Amino acid sequence: VKLYDYGPSGNCYKVRLLLAQLGITYQRVPVDLKKGEARTPEFKGRFPLGRVPVVELDDGTVLAESNALLLHFGEGTPYVPTERLARSEAFQWMFWEQYIHEPALAVVRAWRAYYGVPAGKEAELLEREAKGYAALDTMEQHLAKRTWLTGTGYSVADIALYAYTHVAPEGGFELKRYPAIGRWMARVAEQPGHIPITV
Numbered sequence: 001v002k003l004y005d006y007g008p009s010g011n012c013y014k015v016r017l018l019l020a021q022l023g024i025t026y027q028r029v030p031v032d033l034k035k036g037e038a039r040t041p042e043f044k045g046r047f048p049l050g051r052v053p054v055v056e057l058d059d060g061t062v063l064a065e066s067n068a069l070l071l072h073f074g075e076g077t078p079y080v081p082t083e084r085l086a087r088s089e090a091f092q093w094m095f096w097e098q099y100i101h102e103p104a105l106a107v108v109r110a111w112r113a114y115y116g117v118p119a120g121k122e123a124e125l126l127e128r129e130a131k132g133y134a135a136l137d138t139m140e141q142h143l144a145k146r147t148w149l150t151g152t153g154y155s156v157a158d159i160a161l162y163a164y165t166h167v168a169p170e171g172g173f174e175l176k177r178y179p180a181i182g183r184w185m186a187r188v189a190e191q192p193g194h195i196p197i198t199v
């Protein structure tokens with residue numbers, strides 16, 4: 001397995017974290033997004049979705065989208081629930097992560113901590129920040145009642161949401177006001193085989 005990967009990317013970190021927890025060895029191929037290495041015609045020709053993480057399997061098949069990769073590698077392990085409702089709940093949180101959580105928290109972090117706020121997007125930054133806090137409120141309410149996102153235990157849904165939640169302070173988000181999220185993040189970090197985002 002080859003993982004095309006950018007260190008600070010939370011989407012890439014999700015895949016590195018699950019592969020580490022599963023003990024799957026892989027070849028890490030760094031793609032420097034700051035240098036535009038995912039925007040070259042060669043990269044786009046090889047990887048039509050044009051983004052990392054992307055994986056090249058041993059038979060040459062290419063597979064992208066962080067949460068699809070979590071499901072691909074996690075299938076058949078305790079990290080993907082098998083019971084129908086728990087499985088659907090895991091998918092629910094993973095789709096929510098991509099549509100609501102990541103576009104707010106990850107983009108605010110990327111602009112504030114890595115790339116700078118693009119010209120003319122100052123108002124959009126504040127809108128995304130407000131949406132990020134709303135997403136954190138949703139997680140806090142859920143995690144105040146639950147140990148993990150789905151009832152069956154630590155799963156790929158927790159990995160998907162941990163990635164950009166735990167680095168949200170880099171984007172200026174204040175997490176101290178979210179005690180249930182804080183306790184959940186501590187539990188995630190205690191899971192066997194856990195690795196930090198920069199390895």
Ligand SMILES: N[C@@H](CCC(=O)N[C@@H](CS)C(=O)NCC(=O)O)C(=O)O
Binds near residue numbers: 006009038050051052
């Ligand atoms: N929905 C995708 C998003 C992937 C994505 O946006 N990746 C970013 C880095 S986090 C990227 O490759 N951007 C291309 C670029 O900046 O040129 C996923 O979950 O994997």
